[in-house]
Amino acid sequence: MIDRNTQDLLAQAAEASPTPELARRAIRLVDLTSLSGQETEAEIDALCHKAVANHVAAVCLYPVFLRQARPLLAGSEVRLAAVANFPDGSDDIARAADEAAAAVADGADEVDVVAPVNAIMEGDVGIVGELIEAVRVAIGPSTTLKLILETGILADPDRITAAARAxxxxxxxxxxxxxxxVPVGATPEAAAVLMQVCEDAGLRVGFKASGGIRTARDAAQYLALGDAIMGKDRITARTFRFGASSLLDDLLRVAGGGSSAEGGSGY
Known part of the structure; x- marks a missing residue:
């Protein structure tokens, strides 16, 4: 259950304004993402050039594009991320670990791995730890590892917290x-739950909002919530990310003095 204090923070965050200052801050936190499954090589080239030009945190792709993207990001601070066990969240831990290891071998700095969602829903929270331990062994200690919890499916705050802590x-x-x-991506309520787990861990673990984050107005809400729970002076690309495809365009528009779009759905 979301407590009263968190409810108040959510209400305050909902009023956050997408200012140019906020937009410039958020740009540095974006994992510029392309996971439609229909990408062309030209589109990947353009995405990587756009990421470097705007100094985002990372580019996130299907593993098949890693070898193409790696040299395009060379010499920049933009990191290269790939997905594993994606998007189904299978309970085949060995497969997930193999996919993650192959991604690192092809140049990934970061791996975003999907938790075994159905197993968690059936009460097996322990499988989350088994998955992460296996993937961590496969990719080594220096690769950034992100756990995708599909909070729109897990839904219950206690279930989300248990899986996150594992x-x-x-x-x-x-x-x-x-x-x-999935139909329900990121929500401020689920974000607050994950942010609290991050805070409880002393920010040894960061938070990434993804799934329907499309506008600077969306980013303003999540950043306001992060500032309140995690601490504004502690939020950097090491502790906070936005995974999105169209968000960057809206942030650039607002950073230049324009208005944020109304919002929408999608990655």
Whole structure:
């Protein structure tokens, strides 16, 4: 259950304004993402060039594009991320670990792995720890590992908290809301739950909002919530990310003095 204090923080965050200052701050936290499954090589080239030009945190892709993207990001601070066990969240731990290891071999700095959602829903929270331990062994200690919890499916705050804590104990670096491939992606309520787990862990673990984060107005709400729970001076690309495809365009518009779009759905 969301307590009264968190409800108040959510209400305050909902009023946050997408100012140019906030937009410029958020740009540095974006994992510029392309996971439609229909990407062309030209589109990947354009995405990587756009990421470097705007100094985002990372580019997140399907593993098949890693070898193409790696040299395009070379010499920049933009990190390269790939997905594993995506988007289904299978309970085949060995497969997930193999996919993650292959992604690192092909140049990934970061791996976003989907938790075994159905198993968690059936009460097996322990499988989260098993997955993360296996993937961590496969990718080594220096690769950033993000756990996608599909909070729109897990739904219950206590269930989300239990799964998130299992991931933290097993060695994840980020807790992430969604694949963006299900009807309910990120929500402020689920974000608050994950942020609190991050705060309880002393920000050894960061938070990533993904799934329907499309506008600077959306970003303002999540950043306001993060500032309140995690601390504004502690939020950097090491502790806070936005996974999105169209968000960057809206942030750039607002950073330049324009207005934020109304919002929408999607990754």
């Amino acid at each position: 991931g933290v104990m097993a060695g994840v670096n980020f807790l992430k809301t969604s694949t963006g491939k």
